[in-house]
Amino acid sequence: MKTTGSTETTGTHHTDTSGVLDEALDRLHTTGPERLGRLTNHAPMAVEALAAHGQERAVHRWLDLYAPKLEEFPSGIAPVTAAGWQEALGDPRRAADWIAYFGRELSDRPWQDVLAEWWPRLLPGLYGGSSHPVIRVGHAVRTLLADGGDTTGPRLTELAHGLGYWAARHRPVTGVTPLPGADGAPASAALDAVPRIAEQQGSFPDRLGRVERLPAWAGAVTGPDAAYEHLTELVLAATHRYATHGHGQETMLVHAATAPNAVLRTLPALPRALWVPSLRVAWTASAAVTAMYAPAEAVVPAAPGPLAPEEVFERALAHGDEHVIKLTDTALDFSDELSLAAALRAVELSEPLSR
Incomplete structure (x- = not known):
């Protein structure tokens, strides 16, 4: 391990040992x-991605x-209690x-222990807040798993903010008819089989209410290892798409990849019995976003050329948009040619963060 003030490499990511991430999280917890x-x-998620790379x-x-x-941190109304938490669930x-x-x-x-207790309670409502709460939790968990569990105060507080946001925006999805034909297919084919909603306009909640049919996928998965493999396949397919x-x-459409990736990154911190139900909800989230926003026609992406993954991330940083940074962070979990092309496509399509 390098000394304080340096960056330690762990796989394709880096662990911030400089204290900068904790400083940034402290700064953001007043908002x-x-x-x-x-x-x-999006700032807590984006700065975690920057530090990770x-x-x-x-x-x-x-x-x-x-x-x-x-914006400033909001005011409270009344304490949430262990006995009466259900009445506050889903109240922003x-x-x-x-x-x-x-x-x-x-x-x-x-x-x-807290995560294991609350994950199955919050999981059915992953779709609230455009799935951003679970993405924030996924980034927080990644920091806590770094180096076998670096539980600094700011990182624990960040998990509290992510879980609290999720509970406040908790929104289940019900009444979706499962469509046959994709259950044993690759994730990419299952996403291709998602029917677009007829009226692609309005806000995320409005569109979500119009999702009525989604392909059933990975229904035969019963074991945690298979769930992990299928979820990895889904994240890669959504990134490529x-x-x-x-x-x-x-x-x-960034969220079709980043939401299931947040779930994937959290699995190692969860009891293995929760991995299969996590796959089910992650699939529904990715497929629903696909139904709500996918265009009628695909395009052929430009090849990333000779760019190395770190160069692609530097381009995302120079662009500055928070969704571009987060999609690139997910793309670099794989760093294959089409994933890097997806990151560069996000740079091309998105409005840069104003300087």
Whole structure:
């Protein structure tokens, strides 16, 4: 391990040992999980991705650019209690109450125990907040799993913010008819089989309410190892699909890959009995986003050429858009040619973060 102030390499990612990530998270925990009552604060996720890829020096500079999109931390209404938490579930007005509740829980118990208790409670409502809460949790868990469990105060607090946001925006999806024909197919074919909703307009919640049919996929999976393999396949397929279909909606289609990847990154911290149900919900989330935003026609993506993965990430950072950074972070989990092409396609399609 390198000394403090350096960056330690772990696989294709880096573990921030400089303290910059913790400083950034402390700075962000005075801000709320949303702005304008509906738009997500992406900064904690983006700065974690920057630190994970060795870009600690850019973290505060990026935050300064993103700062106009931040709002103050909201006021609480009433404490969430262990006996009465159900009445506060899915109430976005209670975000501060939920974050405080998880802050107390994580100060008293191991974070893995809290996560294991609440994951099955929150999992059915993964679709709320455009799936951003589970993505924030996935980034938080990655920091806590680094180096076998680096549980600094800011990182535990970040998990409390992610879980609290998820509880506040909890929204289940019901009444979706499973379509036959894709259950034993590759994930890419299953995504190709997703029928587009007829009316592709309106907000994420509006469109989500119009998702009525989705292919059944991976229904025969019963074991945790197979669930992990299928979820990995799904994330890769959704990332590849962005390269050919991202023009349908350059921002929202990012979540078809990043939401299941957040679940995938969290699996190692969860009891193995939760891996199969996590696959089921992740598939529904990815397929629903595909149904809501996918274009009618695919395009042929440009090849990334001789660019190395770290060069692709540097391009995402120079662009600055938070969704571009997060999709590139997911693409670099694989770093194959089509994944890198997807990241560059996001750079091409998306509006840069204003300087």
